[in-house]
Amino acid sequence: MPTLPERQAESAPEPHELRKTAESFGIDAGRYDRARPGYPEALIAEVIKGGKEVLDVGTGTGIVARQLKDNGCQVLGVEPDERMAEFARTTGIDVEVATFEEWDPKNRTFDVLTAGQAWHWVDPQRGAEKAAEVLKPQGIFAVFWHLFLPPDDIAEAFGEAFRKVAPNFPIKVDRTPRSDAYKPIIDKTEEALRNTGLHSPQRHFYTWQHDYTRDEYLDLLPTQGGLTRVPQPQQDEVLTAVGAAIDARGGQFTCDYTTVLFTAAK
Numbered sequence: 001m002p003t004l005p006e007r008q009a010e011s012a013p014e015p016h017e018l019r020k021t022a023e024s025f026g027i028d029a030g031r032y033d034r035a036r037p038g039y040p041e042a043l044i045a046e047v048i049k050g051g052k053e054v055l056d057v058g059t060g061t062g063i064v065a066r067q068l069k070d071n072g073c074q075v076l077g078v079e080p081d082e083r084m085a086e087f088a089r090t091t092g093i094d095v096e097v098a099t100f101e102e103w104d105p106k107n108r109t110f111d112v113l114t115a116g117q118a119w120h121w122v123d124p125q126r127g128a129e130k131a132a133e134v135l136k137p138q139g140i141f142a143v144f145w146h147l148f149l150p151p152d153d154i155a156e157a158f159g160e161a162f163r164k165v166a167p168n169f170p171i172k173v174d175r176t177p178r179s180d181a182y183k184p185i186i187d188k189t190e191e192a193l194r195n196t197g198l199h200s201p202q203r204h205f206y207t208w209q210h211d212y213t214r215d216e217y218l219d220l221l222p223t224q225g226g227l228t229r230v231p232q233p234q235q236d237e238v239l240t241a242v243g244a245a246i247d248a249r250g251g252q253f254t255c256d257y258t259t260v261l262f263t264a265a266k
Contacts, residue, residue, distance in 0.1 A: 025060065026083030027228055033061035033087060035220040039116060040206040043144060043261050044071055050140030050265075051111025057100045057127075058118025062088030068114070069093070076110075078103050101126045109136045119143040120185050124192040132196040132266060139266040141198050143189065147181055149256040150217075154245045161241035162226055165234035182260040193264055204261040211254050214246040 025032055044067050048054070052073045056065045059077025061084055068075050069092070077095040079085040085095040096103065100122050113131050115122070131141050150158075190201050212220070218239050221227055227235050246253060 026081040029087040032223045047142045053111045055110040057115040062093040064116035065093045112140045115143040128192040135266045141264045144261040147258040157241045157245035161238040198264040201264045206259040
């Protein structure tokens with residue numbers, strides 16, 4: 001059950017072209033905020049080496065933005081979904097509603113641009129060019145993703161059930177997650193940065209674990225880009241299958257995570 005979208009085939013749309021999926025997460029912003037994990041403190045410390053004035057692209061409910069704010073940053077979020085933006089505002093985050101590609105910076109520039117679990121929804125070339133425009137000299141471009149690596153039996157239960165209820169879904173869902181699932185997106189991001197003035201690309205990796213109960217994991221799953229667009233009866237079918245796999249493990253399990261940070265400097 002990877003969280004990084006992969007194309008089914010060469011003719012399939014790119015993730016940033018799937019606007020209905022990209023803007024579907026606000027269907028239950030409260031669930032999204034409580035169930036989605038935050039980011040390793042070591043990653044946040046690395047990101048803010050570039051400065052404390054931060055533009056957070058695809059800020060969602062403000063999960064990244066609040067961590068940055070708690071570390072002394074002044075954060076402005078850009079978010080296309082008004083429902084997500086409104087939730088973030090209730091937590092003290094300043095948010096402007098727009099896709100990043102169409103957002104008007106009004107001549108503002110920033111020390112750091114971040115995007116947590118969101119940059120794949122941005123057109124890679126237009127996004128790279130705009131990032132270079134809104135960063136100050138020596139500014140830092142920092143985008144990052146979680147790789148969820150649950151045990152194989154749980155991932156297989158999800159993959160098989162999801163393929164059954166949504167066989168034509170345009171984003172590939174593997175039965176078994178891969179630790180290198182980040183590579184296509186970051187490779188494409190790095191390629192798009194060429195000739196933009198952003199240089200010295202680096203990849204950083206943070207490994208950690210999180211223990212889930214059955215209820216906690218079933219609360220997380222509907223926040224994924226596939227299930228947000230699946231009708232409730234089919235969604236329930238997927239959750240039942242995954243719940244049975246967790247029950248077979250005694251009702252809980254440990255999920256391995258790798259959080260991948262890609263940075264470049266202006």
